[in-house]
Amino acid sequence: xxxxxxxxxxxxxxxxxxxxxxxxxxxxxxxxxxxxxxxxxxxxxxxxxxxxxxxxxxxxxxxxxxxxxxxxxxxxxxxxxxxxxxxxxxxxxxxxxxxxxxxxxxxxxxxxxxxxxxxxxxxxxxxxxxxxxxxxxxxxxxxxxxxxxxxxxxxxxxxxxxxxxxxxxxxxxxxxxxxxxxxxxxxxxxxxxxxxxx
Amino acid sequence: xxxxxxxxxxxxxxxxxxxxxxxxxxxxxxxxxxxxxxxxxxxxxxxxxxxxxxxxxxxxxxxxxxxxxxxxxxxxxxxxxxxxxxxxxxxxxxxxxxxxxxxxxxxxxxxxxxxxxxxxxxxxxxxxxxxxxxxxxxxxxxxxxxxxxxxxxxxxxxxxxxxxxxxxxxxxxxxxxxxxxxxxxxxxxxxxxxxxxxxxxxxxxxxxxxxxxxxxxxxxxxxxxxxxxxxxxxxxxxxxxxxxxxxxxxxxxxxxxxxxxxxxxxxxxxxxxxxxxxxxxxxxxxxxxxxxxxxxxxxxxxxxxxxxxxxxxxxxxxxxxxxxxxxxxxxxxxxxxxxxxxxxxxxxxxxxxxxxxxxxxxxxxxxxxxxxxxxxxxxxxxxxxxxxxxxxxxx
Numbered sequence: 001x002x003x004x005x006x007x008x009x010x011x012x013x014x015x016x017x018x019x020x021x022x023x024x025x026x027x028x029x030x031x032x033x034x035x036x037x038x039x040x041x042x043x044x045x046x047x048x049x050x051x052x053x054x055x056x057x058x059x060x061x062x063x064x065x066x067x068x069x070x071x072x073x074x075x076x077x078x079x080x081x082x083x084x085x086x087x088x089x090x091x092x093x094x095x096x097x098x099x100x101x102x103x104x105x106x107x108x109x110x111x112x113x114x115x116x117x118x119x120x121x122x123x124x125x126x127x128x129x130x131x132x133x134x135x136x137x138x139x140x141x142x143x144x145x146x147x148x149x150x151x152x153x154x155x156x157x158x159x160x161x162x163x164x165x166x167x168x169x170x171x172x173x174x175x176x177x178x179x180x181x182x183x184x185x186x187x188x189x190x191x192x193x194x195x196x197x198x
Numbered sequence: 199x200x201x202x203x204x205x206x207x208x209x210x211x212x213x214x215x216x217x218x219x220x221x222x223x224x225x226x227x228x229x230x231x232x233x234x235x236x237x238x239x240x241x242x243x244x245x246x247x248x249x250x251x252x253x254x255x256x257x258x259x260x261x262x263x264x265x266x267x268x269x270x271x272x273x274x275x276x277x278x279x280x281x282x283x284x285x286x287x288x289x290x291x292x293x294x295x296x297x298x299x300x301x302x303x304x305x306x307x308x309x310x311x312x313x314x315x316x317x318x319x320x321x322x323x324x325x326x327x328x329x330x331x332x333x334x335x336x337x338x339x340x341x342x343x344x345x346x347x348x349x350x351x352x353x354x355x356x357x358x359x360x361x362x363x364x365x366x367x368x369x370x371x372x373x374x375x376x377x378x379x380x381x382x383x384x385x386x387x388x389x390x391x392x393x394x395x396x397x398x399x400x401x402x403x404x405x406x407x408x409x410x411x412x413x414x415x416x417x418x419x420x421x422x423x424x425x426x427x428x429x430x431x432x433x434x435x436x437x438x439x440x441x442x443x444x445x446x447x448x449x450x451x452x453x454x455x456x457x458x459x460x461x462x463x464x465x466x467x468x469x470x471x472x473x474x475x476x477x478x479x480x481x482x483x484x485x486x487x488x489x490x491x492x493x494x495x496x497x498x499x500x501x502x503x504x505x506x507x508x509x510x511x512x513x514x515x516x517x518x519x520x521x522x523x524x525x526x527x528x529x530x531x532x533x534x535x536x537x538x539x540x541x542x543x544x545x546x547x548x549x550x551x552x553x554x555x556x557x558x559x560x561x562x563x564x565x566x567x568x569x570x571x572x573x574x575x576x577x578x579x580x581x582x583x584x585x586x587x588x589x590x591x592x593x
Contacts, residue, residue: 023270030266038257049501052257052265059269093461113251130249145250149212177206180246 011075019066030059033076036151037083043107043146044087050094054086061086077157080147084161106139106162110146126183133179140164144172205243215247332389332401334361334378337411342378344389352392353377381407383424386542388519397438400427400519403539404459425457427519445487445498445505446477454490455516462535465498468515476505521564530555530578534592537574541567545574546585548593552578 017025034055041051058079062069072078112134137145140162147153147161148169155173159166205211214222230237257265332344334351344351346362353359359366359377381401383389389401395415401407405424413419418430418438430438432451440447442458444465452472458465467476469490476488476496487505488496495510514524518536525533531553534545540563547553557577563570571590575582583591 027266030269034257034262034265038262039254042255043252052261056265056269060272063269063273110252112249113253134249146252149206149216149247149250150252150254152209152212173206174203176250177202177246180249181202183249 012071012073015072015075019069021066026059026063029075029079033079036076037079040080040146040151041083041087043110043143044084045091046109047091047094050087050090054083054090057086058082074157076151077153077161080151080153081157081161107143107146108139110139110142112142130180130183133176133183137176141172141176144169145176148173202243202246205240206247211243212247215244216251329382329384330386332384332387333382335380335382336378349387349389350392351378351381351389353394354392354396356394377409379409379411379413381409384542385539395433395438396431398429402426402457402518403542422456422458424459425455425518427453427455427516429453441479444479444500444503445496446479448475448477448486449473453516455512457515463500465500466515467496467498468510468512469494470512470516478505518563521562523561523563525557525559525561527556527558529553530557533557533561533574533577537561537563537570541570542588543567544589545582546589546591548591552580552592 011029014025014028018029037055037058038051041054042048045051061082112131143162144158144164147158148155153161155166155169158164159169162169210222210225214226226240230240329343332349333341334344335341342361344361346364348362351359351361377394381389381391383401383403383405385404387403391399391401391407393399393409393413395418397418399407399420402425405422405426407424407426408421410419410421415433416436418433418436419441420439421441423443426440428438428440428449430449430451430453434450438449438451440449440456442456442465443460444458445467447454447456447467449472452474453470454472454474455468455470456466467474467490469492471492474490475486476490476498478485478487488507490496490507493510493512494507495515496505496507498505511524511526514526514528517524518540523533523536534547534553537543538545555578559573559577561570561573571582574580574592578592580592583593585591
């Protein structure tokens with residue numbers, strides 16, 4: 001907890017310095033968040049140059065409007081939200097996505113790597129079941145999980161970003177987790193049985 | 199004691215699962231030493247959450263650095279711009295921009311790469327101002343719209359400026375005004391310009407041409423964003439150079455087409471007559487990348503920065519200036535993009551795969567727009583539906 005806290009405090013100061021026009025602060029923010037932004041952008045589109053151009057646009061935009069920017073207690077959230085907006089704006093322009101459905105503006109590129117990450121003693125049919133469970137998730141639900149666990153955003157922030165009620169964001173996370181729990185529990189149970197037999 | 203609900207809300211736990219590092223591992227070792235009874239629960243929760251693993255691509259160090267330098271370069275240009283505009287006030291905004299262009303124009307000779315950056319910025323800046331007619335900007339910052347039916351500018355008669363059917367005598371305009379040095383053609387419009395070296399430039403919809411102050415019969419260099427067909431007057435001693443944000447085309451006297459829209463991923467140069475050289479504008483010293491013969495096309499890909507030369511039929515790329523488009527096994531999205539610019543409309547695709555379909559045919563743009571749209575439905579085997587004033591849906 002202390003680690004995260006001190007980081008937050010630090011960013012607040014850096015953010016203030018940046019708003020006053022300090023290029024060193026600008027560079028610090030860029031260095032610190034580039035990887036996170038690139039990782040998130042790559043989940044929204046597989047077109048790497050769109051991701052890179054959007055990151056560039058995001059920082060340029062921030063710099064240009066720095067004097068009009070408000071205080072922010074969560075810089076990461078601020079940047080991710082901005083990047084998301086820019087990327088989908090570009091994608092709409094390029095790919096002519098006609099956004100009839102919401103899912104056209106959700107992360108299309110999140111793939112859960114069940115195979116590589118299951119415990120060795122996990123049976124094949126179980127792997128299949130987990131895979132099926134995860135691949136059945138909608139792009140929006142995948143993005144919820146990604147933002148929750150990989151970017152550490154709060155339910156409230158995720159809701160605001162994806163335009164869903166924070167309550168339903170939480171519900172979706174819990175639903176997926178309980179689904180996974182069932183599989184893992186069974187597996188452990190089998191594991192215990194094996195131990196007893198031996 | 200802890201339930202899984204508590205674990206997944208704990209940032210440190212999540213970090214331990216997905217991005218473990220030495221510190222966080224140490225933290226949990228310590229935690230387990232103090233709470234050995236939670237060991238099984240904790241590991242089970244970890245295993246569950248770990249099923250949600252996703253690989254995270256990394257941006258290379260070089261790429262990150264390159265991106266940052268590009269941001270800083272543009273930032274310093276922006277700084278300059280806001281400073282000038284602030285001082286002069288909103289009222290003088292266009293004047294300020296025009297002056298900036300002049301400054302850029304003279305800078306270009308010494309700092310070619312910087313000039314291109316500013317061109318990019320200019321593209322961005324002007325795209326925001328919606329215009330309905332072609333506009334000329336003069337050196338003193340004044341502007342003039344080309345309202346006449348005849349979209350033609352002639353700079354080749356000494357002492358005269360011919361706009362459409364009107365002739366302005368240079369004596370009537372102030373000394374600073376002199377010549378226009380920026381031509382902006384919005385979507386839905388076209389403009390033909392005859393330069394003072396007698397070279398002719400057809401500017402297609404959505405294009406911008408910058409004529410540096412230094413432009414003369416001896417120093418023929420222009421900047422283009424968008425598409426233009428050029429018929430360059432022959433002068434074996436003074437090459438004519440068309441700069442884009444990525445490549446430059448160097449000629450002595452020929453007819454050719456350059457398509458360099460900022461929003462397109464490819465810059466296309468097609469030669470009708472004579473000979474042209476394609477130079478790489480990204481390199482500090484522009485180097486010759488290719489030489490084209492008639493009916494060859496050079497495609498420069500902005501993503502991988504590769505230049506390919508192929509044989510083609512130049513008419514496929516040059517007939518727009520006479521009001522028609524021809525396609526031979528080309529992507530439907532290419533045609534849609536051209537029609538959008540020509541009529542200043544937006545055509546959405548219900549099925550993005552439609553844009554990848556290959557099409558053949560000829561499109562006469564001189565008929566009215568509805569006929570063109572109907573023709574599009576025929577070659578793409580789709581229906582078209584109007585959504586609003588300027589937007590259509592192909593489904």
